[in-house]
Amino acid sequence: MLIRKPDDIKSSDITPESTYINRRKFIGRGVAFGAIAVAGSAAPWAVRAATGRRDEDVQDEPLTSYEHVTTYNNFYEFGTGKEDPSRNAHTLRPRPWTVTVEGEIDKPGQYDLDDLLRGITIEDRVYRLRCVEAWSMVIPWRGFPLSKLISRFEPTSKAKYVEFHTLYDVEQMPGQRGRVLPWPYVEGLRMDEAMHPLAIFATGLYGEDLPNQNGAPFRLVVPWKYGFKSIKSIVRIRFRATQPQNTWAIVAPNEYGFYANVNPEVDHPRWSQKRERRLPGLFKRRKTQLFNGYADQVGHLYAGMDLRRNF
Amino acid sequence: MSLSKWVRRIGKPVIFAACLVPVSLIVADIFQGRLGANPIEEITHRTGDWTLIFLLVTLGVSPLRRLTGWGVVVQFRRMLGLFAFSYGLVHFSIYVVFDHFFDLAAILEDIVKRPYVTVGFTSLMLLVPLAITSTKGWVKRLGGRRWNRLHQLVYVSAAGGVLHYLWLVKADTRRPIVFGLVLVALLATRLWRPGKRGRRAEAVVRDAKASLG
Ligand code: HEM
Numbered sequence: 001m002l003i004r005k006p007d008d009i010k011s012s013d014i015t016p017e018s019t020y021i022n023r024r025k026f027i028g029r030g031v032a033f034g035a036i037a038v039a040g041s042a043a044p045w046a047v048r049a050a051t052g053r054r055d056e057d058v059q060d061e062p063l064t065s066y067e068h069v070t071t072y073n074n075f076y077e078f079g080t081g082k083e084d085p086s087r088n089a090h091t092l093r094p095r096p097w098t099v100t101v102e103g104e105i106d107k108p109g110q111y112d113l114d115d116l117l118r119g120i121t122i123e124d125r126v127y128r129l130r131c132v133e134a135w136s137m138v139i140p141w142r143g144f145p146l147s148k149l150i151s152r153f154e155p156t157s158k159a160k161y162v163e164f165h166t167l168y169d170v171e172q173m174p175g176q177r178g179r180v181l182p183w184p185y186v187e188g189l190r191m192d193e194a195m196h197p198l199a200i201f202a203t204g205l206y207g208e209d210l211p212n213q214n215g216a217p218f219r220l221v222v223p224w225k226y227g228f229k230s231i232k233s234i235v236r237i238r239f240r241a242t243q244p245q246n247t248w249a250i251v252a253p254n255e256y257g258f259y260a261n262v263n264p265e266v267d268h269p270r271w272s273q274k275r276e277r278r279l280p281g282l283f284k285r286r287k288t289q290l291f292n293g294y295a296d297q298v299g300h301l302y303a304g305m306d307l308r309r310n311f
Numbered sequence: 312m313s314l315s316k317w318v319r320r321i322g323k324p325v326i327f328a329a330c331l332v333p334v335s336l337i338v339a340d341i342f343q344g345r346l347g348a349n350p351i352e353e354i355t356h357r358t359g360d361w362t363l364i365f366l367l368v369t370l371g372v373s374p375l376r377r378l379t380g381w382g383v384v385v386q387f388r389r390m391l392g393l394f395a396f397s398y399g400l401v402h403f404s405i406y407v408v409f410d411h412f413f414d415l416a417a418i419l420e421d422i423v424k425r426p427y428v429t430v431g432f433t434s435l436m437l438l439v440p441l442a443i444t445s446t447k448g449w450v451k452r453l454g455g456r457r458w459n460r461l462h463q464l465v466y467v468s469a470a471g472g473v474l475h476y477l478w479l480v481k482a483d484t485r486r487p488i489v490f491g492l493v494l495v496a497l498l499a500t501r502l503w504r505p506g507k508r509g510r511r512a513e514a515v516v517r518d519a520k521a522s523l524g
Binding site: 068071080180 | 427
């Protein structure tokens, strides 16, 4: 078998930006889907079945059941067991929800989430979720591209990165009593990653509002990166000139990096990333794909980068 | 009923049944679909936990006897040790079948490359000679003292199990640390041993014989 090093991948497999997505089609469909989703919020899955999935959706992979999506979570703010969040997250109050936006932007301030969402079209997106622990799911999210919100804040030319914080409130998040991780949980993206149309803020899944254990009231979903990048229950968005320090990279810098792009050729120091277990499957047989199968869309973001070094 | 009869007729069957409870619960949960979204991970974790728990319980037998003076508990030690080994075998088999589907190259790579697997595998391999020599015949062949020396490897195995656990968790080290503290406490009771060397050697031989019921 020919094992390809990331060096081989970096330029040859990268699709030029102009061809990775048909923007006009993308936006047009997004609006249409939003309209359908609003109209059909009572039975959105019937709507989806009738309309079919969009181009950038996972086409032929069955959805992970609602039950499994909502009872198997890594959300240490509610405990480190996979079922802890679904048991403990009832203490979270997702409304009213204030988001602080700050840093290198023209419009800093504290915003009520509902004000921020006003006028934003909510779309359905079916994405693979690949956890760094070598399991994966297929989840029907509802949400909207980060770019829609970010452009409203009018970032300055100095804004090269965006940093996100999860709520830090021991009353609402009992797992924060223990010092398992340094709180609050912090994640970040490079600006061009954040502006990529596949990167979304999710506000729901399976056609309903996000359950608390999945990161209510709104969270990031960056489908080509390991799950820990998709930070939940966001209260702070900070635009920065320098690369943020994300929580797992602080806790174990040799195991988790800033980029955390899904990559079968770059192992976690303690386990292989070549294969994954598609839940609730038993065998770890599914081959992990570069950028979680979204290489055509996002590969150009990393052209020329050493993916082994920037893990 | 004499004590030895009681041990044979009641004590051992009861302990034996009790040792089967964890695996029975796993099987019941499989059939009722109660293992959640990632059943294999759940089974790996539960069997790993029970391997370590049985190892520690086995190690707790002689301190318990010394603390309470109940000589009879030693007669259950072999069974407990063999259950530790059996749970370890199931734990390992799950990994071989479901994580790697008998891909020997991948398994070997894991054993060589991933410290937590290296240590876990070593711990399990250390238990093999102990399981083999757990019979009456082997105690005779080796002689009580040598047999006992060999079987102190179980401490190394348990320490490896704790290290294995410590090295595989992502951030929450609380449980492996608890297991580690229990192990240290058990070791401490062993080091602290009033009495003369001669008496100790005698006790060792007596222990070895008694544990075979
Ligand atoms: C005496 C030997 C062993 C003991 C005492 C032991 C114990 C444990 C324990 C306590 C856990 C964690 C359970 C939990 O999270 O609740 C665990 C997990 C695990 N063990 Fe072992 N183990 C042993 C041998 C092995 C061997 C030989 C292998 C494979 C070669 C292995 C592979 C694993 C794996 C894959 C996990 C799960 C890792 C994860 O979820 O990230 N173990 N083991």
